[in-house]
Amino acid sequence: MIRFEHPEYLYYLFALIPIAGLFWLVWFWKARSVVKFGNARTLRRLIAERSGVKFWLRAGILLFAFGVLIVGFANPKIGTKYEEVTRTGIDLIVAIDVSNSMNAEDILPNRISAAKRELGNLINNLKGDRIGIIVFAGSGYTQLPLTSDYSAAMLLSDVIYTGVAPKAGTSISSAISLAMESFEEESGKHKAMIIITDGENHEDDPVSAAEEAGDAGIVVHTIGMGSVEGAPIPIKRNGRLAGYKKDQQGNTVISKLDEETLREVAAAAGGTYTRASNAQDNLAEVFGEIEKMEQKDFGTKEFTDHEDRFQYLLGLGIILLILEVMMSERRNRFFARFSLFAPREEDTTA
DSSP states (O other), X not given: OEEESSGGGGGGGGGHHHHHHHHXXXXXXXXXXXXXXXXXXXXXXXXXXBOHHHHHHHHHHHHHHHHHHHHHHTOEEEEEEEEEEEEEEOEEEEEEEOSGGGGOOSSSSOHHHHHHHHHHHHHHHOSSOEEEEEEESSSEEEEEEEESOHHHHHHHHTTOOTTOSSSOSOOXXXXXXXXXXXXXXXXXXXXXXXXXXXXXOOSSOHHHHHHHHHHTTEEEEEEEOSOXXXXXXXXXXXXXXXXXXXXXXXXXOEEOOOHHHHHHHHHHTTXXXXXXXXXXXXXXXXXXXXXXXXXXXXXEEEEEEEEEOHHHHHHHHHHHHHHHHXXXXXXXXXXXXXXXXXXXXXXXXX
């Protein structure tokens, strides 16, 4: 793969066209000047040491040298340079609840936005760990497989919103099961999971799923989003509040944080529970626990940069310029002896 650091310099290649035209005009002017002095054949005999071929050879070398130098100044970068970097850390999967209850506004601006803020803070503080992202509601799917590309993780965290899961509801156990499938099957206490949810689980038994994860060596931490008192779930259309979610009897639904369930899930897999607030340091305790975990080495190839190739082109251009300066337009006496088109003696005496 080739790319240029300064591609705008390549436009100067178009300047070679008028320069080539200038060489042609000089040649044409020389030819016309010779004719003014008399018979062209006779004059060619008088200045037999002058070579027209060398004039065009020098012009071609000069044009090629200018072209090479222009491309060199554009700094072509050829190939891709990689270096092996060994990372040390853990495998960490973050599961974010995207059910409709995460739109409640008992945490500003709402639960889902606060969850994304927590995820962003987490990514910014990772050093060497691999991270994966799962979103879930009634079922879950993998938003980002385990990777050390933190920029990709940050980019994908921005497009998480409620309603993206294929099934409504809240199933914490589906997120845990999906995380267990995402981790590599190997021994070692270097696998962790953080579940960011309001804890309102209506589908299955998340504690049993957490116990299975704990048996597989996965530490599960939970972060509770919301308040125990709860808040209504807003319904918005075109960015404006259109009302609040109601049940079949017409009563406004109040979504409450289920701290008890989240504590049990964390305890079942050797993790910690943290209740989120509007503060920015909700993950401090989780970070402390992660740093205590057994870590492993990740051998990963990291892109560093394309390799510069300008020096070769600049060197070639300078060599061509020196060659052009040293080249004379006089004929080589040795090769002139074998000229097949030289005028014969009888032609000149006739």
